Amino acid sequence: MDKSYHVYRFTAISIVCALLIIAAFFAGCTTTTPQPTTVTAATTVPVQPTTTTVVSKPAPTTAMPLTTTSSSVTVTPVPTYAPSTSTLIVYTAASLKGVSTKLGTQFSAAYPGHSAVFNLDGTQALKTQVENGAYADVFISASNSYTNTLKSEGYFINDTVKPLTTNYLIVILPASNPGKIMTLADLAKPGVKIAMEDKTVPAGTATYAVLANLSKSTYNQDWNKSVFSNVVTYETSEPGVATKVSLGEVDAGFVYESTFTAAPKDSYLALNIPKADNYLQTYTIGVLKQTQNTGAAQEFESFMLSSVGQQTLKDYGFRAVS
Amino acid sequence: MTRWFLRPDNSRRTLAVIGAAFLIIVVTLYLALPVAALFFRITPDLFFSSLSDPEVQSALRLSLITSIISLGIVILVGTPFAYFHSRTAYPGKMIVDTLIDLPLVLPPAVAGVALLVLYGRVGFIGRYLNLFGITLAFTTVAVIMAQIFVSSPFYLRQAKSLFEQLDPAYEHTARTLGASPLRIFATITIPLTASGLVSGAVMTFGRALGEFGATIMFAGNLPGVTQTMPLAVYIGMEGNFIVGITISILLVLISFAIMIVVRFLASREVPLA
Amino acid sequence: MLEADIHKQLRDFSLNVNFQVKPGEILILMGENGSGKSTVLNSISGLLTPDTGSVSLAGTLLFNSKHAIDMPVEDRNIGYVLQNPAVFPHLTVRENIAYGLKARHKAKDLVDTRINHWLMVMEIEELAQVKASNLSGGQKQKVALARALAIEPGLLMLDEPFTALDTESRQSVQEAVRTSVSDLQIPCLVVTHRVADANNLGDRVYILHQGFNRWEGRPSDMPDGEMQLPA
Numbered sequence: 001m002d003k004s005y006h007v008y009r010f011t012a013i014s015i016v017c018a019l020l021i022i023a024a025f026f027a028g029c030t031t032t033t034p035q036p037t038t039v040t041a042a043t044t045v046p047v048q049p050t051t052t053t054v055v056s057k058p059a060p061t062t063a064m065p066l067t068t069t070s071s072s073v074t075v076t077p078v079p080t081y082a083p084s085t086s087t088l089i090v091y092t093a094a095s096l097k098g099v100s101t102k103l104g105t106q107f108s109a110a111y112p113g114h115s116a117v118f119n120l121d122g123t124q125a126l127k128t129q130v131e132n133g134a135y136a137d138v139f140i141s142a143s144n145s146y147t148n149t150l151k152s153e154g155y156f157i158n159d160t161v162k163p164l165t166t167n168y169l170i171v172i173l174p175a176s177n178p179g180k181i182m183t184l185a186d187l188a189k190p191g192v193k194i195a196m197e198d199k200t201v202p203a204g205t206a207t208y209a210v211l212a213n214l215s216k217s218t219y220n221q222d223w224n225k226s227v228f229s230n231v232v233t234y235e236t237s238e239p240g241v242a243t244k245v246s247l248g249e250v251d252a253g254f255v256y257e258s259t260f261t262a263a264p265k266d267s268y269l270a271l272n273i274p275k276a277d278n279y280l281q282t283y284t285i286g287v288l289k290q291t292q293n294t295g296a297a298q299e300f301e302s303f304m305l306s307s308v309g310q311q312t313l314k315d316y317g318f319r320a321v322s
Numbered sequence: 323m324t325r326w327f328l329r330p331d332n333s334r335r336t337l338a339v340i341g342a343a344f345l346i347i348v349v350t351l352y353l354a355l356p357v358a359a360l361f362f363r364i365t366p367d368l369f370f371s372s373l374s375d376p377e378v379q380s381a382l383r384l385s386l387i388t389s390i391i392s393l394g395i396v397i398l399v400g401t402p403f404a405y406f407h408s409r410t411a412y413p414g415k416m417i418v419d420t421l422i423d424l425p426l427v428l429p430p431a432v433a434g435v436a437l438l439v440l441y442g443r444v445g446f447i448g449r450y451l452n453l454f455g456i457t458l459a460f461t462t463v464a465v466i467m468a469q470i471f472v473s474s475p476f477y478l479r480q481a482k483s484l485f486e487q488l489d490p491a492y493e494h495t496a497r498t499l500g501a502s503p504l505r506i507f508a509t510i511t512i513p514l515t516a517s518g519l520v521s522g523a524v525m526t527f528g529r530a531l532g533e534f535g536a537t538i539m540f541a542g543n544l545p546g547v548t549q550t551m552p553l554a555v556y557i558g559m560e561g562n563f564i565v566g567i568t569i570s571i572l573l574v575l576i577s578f579a580i581m582i583v584v585r586f587l588a589s590r591e592v593p594l595a
Numbered sequence: 596m597l598e599a600d601i602h603k604q605l606r607d608f609s610l611n612v613n614f615q616v617k618p619g620e621i622l623i624l625m626g627e628n629g630s631g632k633s634t635v636l637n638s639i640s641g642l643l644t645p646d647t648g649s650v651s652l653a654g655t656l657l658f659n660s661k662h663a664i665d666m667p668v669e670d671r672n673i674g675y676v677l678q679n680p681a682v683f684p685h686l687t688v689r690e691n692i693a694y695g696l697k698a699r700h701k702a703k704d705l706v707d708t709r710i711n712h713w714l715m716v717m718e719i720e721e722l723a724q725v726k727a728s729n730l731s732g733g734q735k736q737k738v739a740l741a742r743a744l745a746i747e748p749g750l751l752m753l754d755e756p757f758t759a760l761d762t763e764s765r766q767s768v769q770e771a772v773r774t775s776v777s778d779l780q781i782p783c784l785v786v787t788h789r790v791a792d793a794n795n796l797g798d799r800v801y802i803l804h805q806g807f808n809r810w811e812g813r814p815s816d817m818p819d820g821e822m823q824l825p826a
Binding site: 489491492494495496497498499500501502505509510513514 | 678681739746
């Protein structure tokens with residue numbers, strides 16, 4: 001048997017394998033760094049009656065993401081889109097889950113040739129991804145403080161950052177009301193199971209604020225303590241709370257009004273929170289500096305701020321920016 | 323170890339050696355560098371000071387306690403089960419055999435959803451338990467249930483294989499010498515399979531400790547009750563990332579310890595035949 | 596006295612044997628592979644159950660299909676050395692020999708006495724504290740034999756005990772078997788394919804072929820044609 005021939009083949013195969021592994025490794029790296037393609041001019045903008053055209057800034061010649069000083073480990077998996085000049089990647093707060101599909105369709109209808117794809121997750125998760133080099137064109141945040149952090153870290157084109165919409169909190173209950181909850185006071189009843197978002201999630205911070213307000217104005221500290229001891233899970237996104245409530249696994253959950261309004265009729269019961277104690281969450285939209293599609297990104301933002309976009313948001317339970 | 327590198331053909335030999343070394347280096351670096359990066363991301367001071375963070379401590383305590391309990395249950399129930407399963411031919415044995423492997427290929431999140439649908443408050447079984455005031459979802463018990471579900475195959479497959487390979491002559495001889503089946507199990511069967519069983523147990527422990535998908539789905543996330551270390555890493559990386567890195571490092575250290583124990587046990591000779 | 600009447604349907608043929616072994620007598624079971632020799636031993640020990648038949652030892656019924664008697668293996672008090680001698684590798688020689696006695700909860704003094712006796716008979720005193728996994732083939736065979744005899748069984752059965760032994764060990768093991776069987780005055784059944792062993796050890800030979808008795812008689816009378824029985 002000619003063993004030396006087999007050794008030769010083995011070597012060739014192993015080198016090919018090693019090269020493939022290295023190629024795959026670098027391919028994985030390059031999808032998070034945009035390819036240095038030349039930015040094409042935006043396609044003809046169809047006439048929009050009430051849109052104020054945003055002054056387009058000249059596109060940067062090299063659109064490398066801002067290198068962060070740290071090389072943190074990304075926790076939530078970064079979607080591996082290859083950025084093109086027409087599909088926008090919009091990082092979106094999870095609470096826009098229901099409305100984003102409609103908005104995407106309307107955007108493509110208004111701007112033929114453009115399309116947007118939404119990456120929905122807790123704003124805190126999306127922020128971490130961007131800080132670790134994830135590519136996105138537009139960022140819709142549910143939290144002013146996260147927006148400000150990203151602005152100060154230099155991820156946004158700062159003068160594109162604008163308030164998009166607002167949302168109040170509401171308490172939802174499963175349709176069968178297993179916990180027999182009639183008022184906010186009942187949330188403190190022993191044995192009641194409550195779901196809320198983790199404090200790192202914008203809806204979670206809002207919930208903490210609402211509870212603090214309520215205990216100061218109407219109920220007392222004991223009520224506050226009892227409510228917190230009734231919490232059985234701190235979810236990592238706002239839709240996660242809604243799911244737990246719709247499954248009937250908890251008796252109540254703190255979510256945005258829009259989630260309740262947009263849900264099919266009779267999915268949930270709801271307890272209103274008095275406006276004075278409620279927390280008005282302001283969502284912001286902004287174009288990221290790293291974008292390869294500045295023109296299209298700004299068109300998307302214009303669309304979202306336009307009467308069409310704003311009406312759709314209103315239809316799904318969001319409130320206008322005051 | 324083959325002696326192909328002693329072949330007389332020099333140029334091909336060199337090529338082969340270079341190729342092999344290259345391959346080894348690439349694979350090693352791909353696995354080792356991310357883990358090493360964890361350690362360099364945080365200073366030793368920050369690491370040790372965040373060890374006293376209550377979040378870190380409660381996650382560590384909860385993880386260790388639940389994993390140990392899960393392991394205990396898997397061993398206590400799984401060992402006799404694996405023994406009977408391997409020694410007898412019963413109707414439906416092949417189906418059970420396949421089911422043992424199921425949690426290995428099932429995505430953990432799916433396992434979590436399945437547990438929730440069955441044992442949740444409105445679940446098929448859970449609704450009856452609820453009548454008696456028994457709740458499983460969102461409790462520490464749920465954490466243990468999820469851990470057992472995903473980690474038991476590691477022990478069961480190992481135990482089953484060990485018992486199958488154990489020469490029946492030992493047990494037969496012991497019987498003829500007058501030993502009762504229980505005595506045989508304790509004095510012959512277990513000692514002869516012990517080190518293999520322990521390595522299966524250690525792998526089970528490691529899997530239970532690292533369980534995330536099923537836990538977050540079925541048990542939820544509540545510090546001190548259901549927030550195990552993997553969940554704390556996930557939450558930490560979105561808020562307090564020092565905590566996230568610290569717990570990640572702790573998990574890496576525990577994983578290394580587990581691997582060392584398993585390798586040590588596997589290297590010992592087990593006389594099976 | 597061992598009285599065995601065993602009928603069992605095997606894969607290719609049916610096993611039908613009927614023989615007796617007197618106390619102190621050694622019966623050699625011979626036959627080609629697959630003729631049912633090990634099945635006979637397993638049936639007598641209780642590890643297998645015959646379809647019909649009867650097995651009795653010193654007047655006690657161990658098995659009887661007509662009267663639905665089937666004594667459990669661990670109660671039959673039969674010393675059985677299997678083809679794989681199966682000395683327990685994690686125990687020392689002493690602990691191996693003691694195993695059956697400990698299983699019967701015998702007093703410590705009695706256990707020690709018996710062990711010492713059999714260590715002496717088998718000439719393996721110096722191995723007493725050695726872990727059984729470290730023994731040679733011949734030494735393992737002796738330990739297995741001592742272990743089986745230590746319980747003072749009513750019957751001794753050996754399945755191919757000499758196959759893995761060199762000439763010297765074979766002779767000493769055969770000597771030990773002869774002495775023990777004679778001292779204890781128990782019947783003894785030995786399965787072997789080696790004609791020389793039959794001649795050296797056996798009082799009678801029982802040749803098995805395809806499940807039935809081809810020939811039975813004294814070793815010296817064994818028909819020539821059968822000398823070439825394949826292993």
